Amino acid sequence: MTSTEQRLAAIRGDVPARRHNARTIAALTGNPGCTRRAVLDSAGVDKPKLAERIGFPARFGQSRFAISRGNAFEAQVKSDGGTELLRLVAERVGADPEEPATWTDLNAADPTDRYDRSRDLLTTAGDAPALFDHPLLSLEVAGQRVYLEPDLVAARLAGRWHVVEIKSFPVVDGQADPAKVAAAAIQSAVYVLALRELLAAAGHDPELVSPDVVLVCPRDFANQPVASLVDVRRQLLVLRRQLDRMARIDALLAGVPEDFTADPTAEPAALVAALRTVEARYAPDCLAACELAFFCRDEARGQTGALGRPVREALGGVATVADVLALADGVRPAEPGQAEAAALLRAAARLRAEALAQSSSGPGAFAQQPAGAGALAQQPAGAGAFAQPSAGAGALAGRSA
Incomplete structure (x- = not known):
């Protein structure tokens, strides 16, 4: 274990590092200038437990109803061997929807070799169109290897690879909730980056992976799926910058006191005092992305x-x-x-x-x-009316199938 790893372990206390997933990696880009969050996430601190310990529990997350609705919609879209899904994706990316494509369900693979099988199949796919259901990708975040699971990867459609995300929020009259589209875009950018790194490691051109993600949602509150293209190039730039910043964790730790701790088992007063020694950059939109947002908002009261x-x-x-x-x-x-x-x-x-x-x-x-x-x-000090809408969450009008 290196000195950096030892210090990160000391910061989080005698607990295992909390593993990232696509949602938490996407959330990292919401406030890239926040040193406090970068240090805590690099150390793998359990921020929900930390927030609860200091008296500011997180108040967001997916409801069980939303998860069940999303799973049901995804199962419907992928039924019949993905025939309807292939048509939607092919039409949206400009491929021939009548050209047959293979379907590989990697979700059913043995968990012990699922990543290896996903890597082998994705990197040796031929020229024929292919759909890969729930492949397992990976990405390095602050020195940790994180495993990611996109809904679908479509290979060799119109000569490109496309990440396909299936979401249960509706597209009504060609418009979707901008905040939800923005969240889907940055999460999809995580998958695009991981897939590009996988292909590059195997000697393929990473630009074969299109920056246009196919977003599949229900149309007008019904169960009829509709596909749209979402350009995630801007999100990819932000994501790369934040991951590069976290990779240089030594530079961040240089400004952190040697006795800094975020151990959820420590005394609340000591934790609060320690957190105040590391600079935060609170903004109202942190409330939807960071478990410590309520603490930081209280700390920033009276600040512009x-x-x-x-x-x-x-x-x-x-x-x-x-x-x-x-x-x-x-x-x-x-x-x-x-x-x-x-x-x-x-x-x-x-x-x-x-x-x-x-x-x-x-x-x-x-x-x-x-x-x-x-x-x-x-x-009010946290007036959300001043919060700028998330960039990149443009309307889907005119882009829906």
């Missing part, structure tokens, strides 16, 4: 970052809400580098005061509200 990345970036270095209000009211001068943000805040406060003054002269819902920049203080 808690209002979302667009607000933090627009304010350009104004760290606290109190400073924002002081600059808007003109009660303190701007520091170097804050002049532009201060001018925008004073202009916004003036316009708001004028609008409220005009509304007070006649009937209106705003007549009772106080004028002045101080009214901004009534906005």
Whole structure:
């Protein structure tokens, strides 16, 4: 065991490292600038147990109903040897839907050699179209080999390989929930990267794996499947950057105190004190992706970052809400580098005061509200209205089969 491995083991305590999967790897890209999360995930810390221990339990996850619904829809789509699924995928990627394709169910393989069999079959596939059900891929995350299981890999359709993801959220009138599409896109990018690395290791061109993932969902709340293409090139870039950052864990650990611990069995007060010594980068969208988000939100109360990345970036270095209000009211001068943000805040406060003054002269819902920049203080510190929608979650209109 290297010194780095020993230190990571000491950070997580006397517990086994928590293994990553496609969902947790995808979540790593949600806030790549957060040192706290990068260190904890590199050490394999059990973040749900840690969050519960310090009094901020995680409040998200898939419901049993959603899992059952997803499994039922996937079984329906893959019935009859994947005949309907082949047609959907082939039409979407521009292949001949009438050309026969082989179907290999790797989910039924012996678990002890499933990865080896998946690797051999995927890397020796001929020129004929082939569908591989639940192959087992792998990816290295912070020095750990993680095994991943995409829903389907379609090989040699229109000369390319495609990852196929089957999700049970609906596409209504050609549109799907942008947040769910974004989550599916980054999760699929994990599979695309793993498949590219597998082919490259076998001497094949990794670009044979298309960055266009085939997303299969039910249409209009019915069980009729519809296929869409989702371009995950941007997600692949973000994913590579974050994995490279975690691979350089020594650089991250250099800024972490030697006695830092995230052992879920330690005293809560000691854990809280230790966590505060490692920089976090909280944003409202962390609530949907990180088990420690409620702790970090509480820690960031009163900080402009808690209002979302667009607000933090627009304010350009104004760290606290109190400073924002002081600059808007003109009660303190701007520091170097804050002049532009201060001018925008004073202009916004003036316009708001004028609008409220005009509304007070006649009937209106705003007549009772106080004028002045101080009214901004009534906005909650974690206001989700400021959170920017996930990029890459574009509408599926015009792309559905």
